[in-house]
Amino acid sequence: MKNILEYIHKHFERFVRELTEYATIPSVSFPGYPAEPLVESARWTARKMKEIGLEHVELLEIPGAPPFVVGDWLHAAGAPTLLLYAHHDVQPPGRPEKWQSPAFAPERRGERLYGRGVVDDKAGALLHLAAVEAYLKTEGKLPVNVRFLIEGEEETGSEHLGKFLRQYRDRLQADVMVLTDTANLDVGLPSLTYRLRGLVDAMVEVRTLDHPIHSGMWGGPAPDALSVLNKILARLTTPEGKIAIPDFEEGMLPVEGRERERLCTLPFDEKKFLREIGAVPSLRLAGEEEFSVYERIWCRPAAAILGIDAPQVEKTSNQIVEWARAKVSIRIVSGMNPQKSLERLCAFLAKDPPDGAEVAVHPGAAGNPWKVDPSGAAYDAALRALKKGFGRDPVLIGCGGSIPFVEPLTQAFGGIPALLIGLEDPYCNAHGENESLYLPDWKKGMEAALWLYAENFK
Numbered sequence: 001m002k003n004i005l006e007y008i009h010k011h012f013e014r015f016v017r018e019l020t021e022y023a024t025i026p027s028v029s030f031p032g033y034p035a036e037p038l039v040e041s042a043r044w045t046a047r048k049m050k051e052i053g054l055e056h057v058e059l060l061e062i063p064g065a066p067p068f069v070v071g072d073w074l075h076a077a078g079a080p081t082l083l084l085y086a087h088h089d090v091q092p093p094g095r096p097e098k099w100q101s102p103a104f105a106p107e108r109r110g111e112r113l114y115g116r117g118v119v120d121d122k123a124g125a126l127l128h129l130a131a132v133e134a135y136l137k138t139e140g141k142l143p144v145n146v147r148f149l150i151e152g153e154e155e156t157g158s159e160h161l162g163k164f165l166r167q168y169r170d171r172l173q174a175d176v177m178v179l180t181d182t183a184n185l186d187v188g189l190p191s192l193t194y195r196l197r198g199l200v201d202a203m204v205e206v207r208t209l210d211h212p213i214h215s216g217m218w219g220g221p222a223p224d225a226l227s228v229l230n231k232i233l234a235r236l237t238t239p240e241g242k243i244a245i246p247d248f249e250e251g252m253l254p255v256e257g258r259e260r261e262r263l264c265t266l267p268f269d270e271k272k273f274l275r276e277i278g279a280v281p282s283l284r285l286a287g288e289e290e291f292s293v294y295e296r297i298w299c300r301p302a303a304a305i306l307g308i309d310a311p312q313v314e315k316t317s318n319q320i321v322e323w324a325r326a327k328v329s330i331r332i333v334s335g336m337n338p339q340k341s342l343e344r345l346c347a348f349l350a351k352d353p354p355d356g357a358e359v360a361v362h363p364g365a366a367g368n369p370w371k372v373d374p375s376g377a378a379y380d381a382a383l384r385a386l387k388k389g390f391g392r393d394p395v396l397i398g399c400g401g402s403i404p405f406v407e408p409l410t411q412a413f414g415g416i417p418a419l420l421i422g423l424e425d426p427y428c429n430a431h432g433e434n435e436s437l438y439l440p441d442w443k444k445g446m447e448a449a450l451w452l453y454a455e456n457f458k
């Protein structure tokens with residue numbers, strides 16, 4: 001292993017240059033952005049795969065989706081096969097004036113590399129490409145079989161991944177899936193994610209009048225739509241921070257035993273947490289006080305109002321607003337049925353409209369949560385590999401966000417273990433401006449991958 005590890009050290013600066021080049025491609029997968037950069041980033045990925053010695057490298061197309069990039073190395077007879085997943089698409093850059101250096105001209109400042117997509121998720125893709133390269137260039141072979149799947153529409157919800165899977169299942173067949181797109185609890189603290197929340201959302205639309213009217217002449221008996229909407233939104237949670245929708249927690253798996261113990265022993269510093277979220281000095285933490293902050297983020301449902309459409313303040317006159325709408329989302333947790341949760345949310349928003357207003361509710365997404373029992377050979381192997389790579393005991397964590405395809409992807413191969421690892425940290429600002437990658441952790445992640453490939457997964 002020594003010479004393989006040395007290969008990573010020796011070539012690390014080149015890997016940083018390659019990531020810099022990869023991240024100059026503005027491969028934004030959102031509607032309204034050009035499709036060419038996604039093809040370019042797919043081609044870049046494929047070229048890199050071929051360069052390091054992967055085989056059957058190909059851009060696979062599903063109509064309407066950016067290219068999927070696959071490639072494999074399957075010569076470790078008798079050894080298991082890893083499906084290495086990452087994505088080459090990125091979030092939109094956001095507000096250019098907020099970036100300290102341009103989003104698509106990555107810049108190294110201190111030990112971090114700044115640029116859109118550097119941590120989410122181009123570093124995830126390159127981490128494994130670097131680790132595979134290290135093996136193939138030093139030993140000429142890998143101790144495990146690998147299949148790469150680098151997709152191009154993760155940031156917009158992996159809409160075509162199901163179809164892709166049905167069409168190309170044979171090319172992805174594996175014993176263990178490794179998804180490198182999640183977070184570490186802290187810088188330098190390797191973390192394995194074993195649970196994700198799901199998500200339901202809906203739009204609620206309120207109409208009280210067929211046109212705006214003078215608030216002096218009619219105000220009092222004539223209710224404005226924005227006040228009605230506010231009343232509806234305020235009903236969503238109890239003063240104690242619980243979701244107020246009846247039976248909403250039906251089926252939810254309780255947090256008990258070892259899991260509860262683990263949650264309690266994770267390092268947590270409230271001041272640091274408030275700093276990380278950019279809280280104003282007077283802010284208090286919200287939600288259900290009887291649960292720890294990690295439990296609130298990973299294991300409890302949470303509602304958020306994502307946006308409201310109503311007249312802009314600048315353009316208001318003394319008129320009673322006749323119409324308003326809002327988008328509401330609720331993160332759901334393991335055991336809860338997404339479709340049922342969505343139906344319950346919609347029914348709750350539509351029920352008993354204040355002042356008899358017209359309320360229309362439009363159901364949106366219903367993404368499933370995911371949770372595994374992180375025990376067994378594959379998880380033990382991952383924890384050992386992370387420990388060796390980072391030189392520190394790894395932690396098992398949840399993630400409050402959603403990756404809807406983890407469940408179907410693992411189920412497609414008979415419920416194979418899924419190892420969720422990644423490079424995001426509390427300071428990386430993924431999806432925001434000044435996204436960054438902490439380079440020392442990237443290197444440690446590569447080393448962990450070397451150890452992981454050498455593990456016995458049986």
Ligand SMILES: [Zn+2]
Nearest residue numbers: 120121154181
């Ligand atoms: Zn990502």
